Amino acid sequence: MAYGSALAVLADPTRRQVFERLRAGPRPVKLIAAGLPVSRPAVSQHLKVLKDAGLVEEHSEGVRRIYSLRREGLLELRAWLDSFWDDALEAFKLEAERSAPARKTR
Known part of the structure; x- marks a missing residue:
């Protein structure tokens, strides 16, 4: 149940x-933290939680750590949300078929 x-x-x-700031592309902690009402160490802790959940990945560039979204981490969540849409469309289809007037056959 990753979702x-x-x-x-x-x-x-x-x-x-923090997660949404990575939508625009990979960023170092300094840029992610800029303007947030929390410290850089707090942002690093949030990034660790996101990484542990498989939503964010990191790589090193010299002494900096660069964080980016891990889109695969959202696939199960998206599939779960899409299943609600699929269920709603199927229910709509069944209701439309049920309430459509019976066709006369010749």
Whole structure:
């Protein structure tokens, strides 16, 4: 149930802001933290939680750590959310078929 982990991790508003800042591309902690109401060490802790949940990955460039979204980490969450849409469309189809007037056959 990886989607449950993703939901729990992203429930924190600050962590969600950190995650959303990576939408534009890979960033070092300094840029991610800029303008947030928490310290850089706090941002690093949020990034660790996101990384442990499989939502973020990191690599080193010299002495800097660069963080980026791990899109595969969202696939299970997306599949789970899409299943609700699939269920709704199937229910709509069944209701439309049920309520359509019976066709006369010749």
